[in-house]
Amino acid sequence: ELQLPDHLELSEFFRKTYEPTGAFNGKQFAGGRSWAGARPELRVIGHDVHGIAAHLGLLRRYIKVGDVDLLVAELGLYGVRPDLEGLGIAHSISVMYPVLQQLGVPFAFGTVRQALRNHVGRFRRKGLANILTGVRVRSTLPDVYPDLPSTTRVDDDVLLIVLPIGR
Numbered sequence: 131e132l133q134l135p136d137h138l139e140l141s142e143f144f145r146k147t148y149e150p151t152g153a154f155n156g157k158q159f160a161g162g163r164s165w166a167g168a169r170p171e172l173r174v175i176g177h178d179v180h181g182i183a184a185h186l187g188l189l190r191r192y193i194k195v196g197d198v199d200l201l202v203a204e205l206g207l208y209g210v211r212p213d214l215e216g217l218g219i220a221h222s223i224s225v226m227y228p229v230l231q232q233l234g235v236p237f238a239f240g241t242v243r244q245a246l247r248n249h250v251g252r253f254r255r256k257g258l259a260n261i262l263t264g265v266r267v268r269s270t271l272p273d274v275y276p277d278l279p280s281t282t283r284v285d286d287d288v289l290l291i292v293l294p295i296g297r
Contacts, residue, residue: 170188183211260292
């Protein structure tokens with residue numbers, strides 16, 4: 131449902147939100163691109179009089195857990211406009227619960243940097259999620275960045291957030 135002006139506004143929002151965490155993190159949203167890696171199937175976008183206030187994307191994908199391939203929901207592209215950080219916007223993930231239940235996924239997950247430990251800790255305190263450390267996450271960088279090789283990346287320094295939905 132998003133039109134070109136929507137993608138341009140989101141691109142600017144993500145650039146401003148992610149660039150302070152590293153130049154490359156903001157660079158991937160250049161040129162009106164409003165997604166990283168893959169386009170979300172669903173988005174929750176909060177607006178106020180100043181524009182986009184918060185965003186959360188959802189993409190269903192299969193992941194391997196042990197020897198089993200599970201269809202789950204990956205949550206990502208989470209961002210809150212800097213002037214709104216700390217004002218309780220974090221509860222925005224809870225608006226995804228009914229959608230996740232309709233999709234019939236057993237759980238949703240997302241990964242964040244260790245620097246966001248205190249921020250995501252709020253979800254655990256409210257009983258919305260489990261936060262796991264020491265989980266090895268392997269992902270394949272898609273061939274969408276001409277300046278990066280298509281390789282498998284292993285990351286041992288992330289927090290894994292798991293939101294139980296069906297189990």
